[in-house]
Amino acid sequence: MPETQHLHITNATVLDVAEGSASGGQSILVEDGVITWVGPTADVPTDRPTGETIDAGGRFVMPGLIDGHVHVTAATADLGAMAEWSPTYVAAHTARNMKAMLHRGFTTVRDVAGADFGVAMAVEEGLFEGPRVVFGGKALSQSGGHGDMRAMGSSTLDPHQCCPSIGIVCDGVDAVRKAARDQLRTGAHHIKIMLSGGVASPTDRVDSTQFSESEILAVVEEAEASNRYVCGHAYTARAVNRGLRLGVRSIEHGNLIDDESVGLFVEKGAYLVPTLITYERLKADGEAAGLPAASREKVDTVLHAGLEALDRANKGGVKIVFGTDLLGAMQIHQSQEFRIRAQVQTAQEVLRSATLTAAELIGLEGKLGVVAPGAFADLLIVNRNPLDDVTVLADPDATISAVIKGGQLVGT
Numbered sequence: 001m002p003e004t005q006h007l008h009i010t011n012a013t014v015l016d017v018a019e020g021s022a023s024g025g026q027s028i029l030v031e032d033g034v035i036t037w038v039g040p041t042a043d044v045p046t047d048r049p050t051g052e053t054i055d056a057g058g059r060f061v062m063p064g065l066i067d068g069h070v071h072v073t074a075a076t077a078d079l080g081a082m083a084e085w086s087p088t089y090v091a092a093h094t095a096r097n098m099k100a101m102l103h104r105g106f107t108t109v110r111d112v113a114g115a116d117f118g119v120a121m122a123v124e125e126g127l128f129e130g131p132r133v134v135f136g137g138k139a140l141s142q143s144g145g146h147g148d149m150r151a152m153g154s155s156t157l158d159p160h161q162c163c164p165s166i167g168i169v170c171d172g173v174d175a176v177r178k179a180a181r182d183q184l185r186t187g188a189h190h191i192k193i194m195l196s197g198g199v200a201s202p203t204d205r206v207d208s209t210q211f212s213e214s215e216i217l218a219v220v221e222e223a224e225a226s227n228r229y230v231c232g233h234a235y236t237a238r239a240v241n242r243g244l245r246l247g248v249r250s251i252e253h254g255n256l257i258d259d260e261s262v263g264l265f266v267e268k269g270a271y272l273v274p275t276l277i278t279y280e281r282l283k284a285d286g287e288a289a290g291l292p293a294a295s296r297e298k299v300d301t302v303l304h305a306g307l308e309a310l311d312r313a314n315k316g317g318v319k320i321v322f323g324t325d326l327l328g329a330m331q332i333h334q335s336q337e338f339r340i341r342a343q344v345q346t347a348q349e350v351l352r353s354a355t356l357t358a359a360e361l362i363g364l365e366g367k368l369g370v371v372a373p374g375a376f377a378d379l380l381i382v383n384r385n386p387l388d389d390v391t392v393l394a395d396p397d398a399t400i401s402a403v404i405k406g407g408q409l410v411g412t
Helices: 087-103 117-124 173-185 213-225 237-245 259-268 276-285 299-303 306-315 328-341 347-353 356-361 390-394
Strands: 006-016 021-031 034-040 052-055 060-063 065-070 106-111 132-135 139-141 167-169 190-194 229-236 250-256 271-273 379-382 400-405
Touching: 006 379, 021 060, 065 356, 087 106, 087 117, 087 328, 087 400, 106 356, 117 132, 139 173, 167 173, 173 190, 173 213, 190 213, 213 229, 213 237, 229 237, 237 250, 237 259, 250 299, 250 306, 259 306, 271 356, 276 299, 276 306, 276 328, 328 347, 328 390, 347 356, 347 390
Parallel strands: 006 052, 006 060, 065 106, 106 132, 139 167, 139 190, 190 229, 229 250, 250 271
Antiparallel strands: 006 021, 021 034, 060 379, 379 400
16 A cells, blocks of 8 residues: 655644634644644644644745636637647647646646546646646537637538547537537536637627527536536626526626626526636737737727626625636736736635635535645645735745645645
């Protein structure tokens, strides 16, 4: 049998995000990647092996961060072109993307189109260095929808599961139902559907609605049958509200929601996953990152409304999850989402979205997002208290002293 691994973090100031508090002089004991004890250093049980010791030096120890909306395989903003790349080449980019995310303090990510069971397995088995990957496989799109990357003059599609495209094009209840089952067959934790148009797709309008109600209901039914859930890409209130009424559990983006949307989120217990940094970077870097001209023209439609939507949802009591949605070379700006959200949310609210609420959405509450016995030992040691100023996390190189994932110190 493999030897039990122990870790002792001593002299730590432990953050409790739920309470918004920090407790100094604490120790954390870890066994085989799971926290077994948290308490005053003076009270560390003497009958337990401590193994390797890390002296936090009074610095702050907080839960590892969770990004609830990423595309780890998105090596370029030109997703249509990437669909024709070698899967091996895309995998190499994916490994680099995930390693960088982990070193920025994101110990878990929810991939909402692109990553498959192979990516998750590569991380789990240590073949890739990166965060835990909660994957959904390929997103479901109608013809001409947000996941259909064909140009207007193109008729061909490659539906092969190893083709590095982010979506599957399916039309009609039977085809949509089969597509959902196919993704669930691979172990997908959620099914993503395109409820409206988007920026990165070449032929649809941002203000369109996509899929019929019967098609959406079929996906929701299949997900619920597998004890999974549906997340929906949507911008306008019309698309968001339609999805929420039909049982979609999380809305991605939601830049153009209204007061009715807020009421539906609360009534249904659904989650909103804003991704504000991506619009800022698409505007600044989209062309250089490979975003086609047709997509760049659509950025302004959603760029300026996102912060107002976040403020509206936050004041209305919506459950909000941290997300970034960056593509290609723009992924280096992942941590800047903290800076943007701090304009309308308190530090504790932003931290909750990247820890507790995100863990709840992916069904790992108590396992992620907390520094407590029974949780995975996914931890950050940081120089400054983000509960005082969450924007310190926007500069991870200066703020994060150490990243620990599964009880293992991440190498520099």
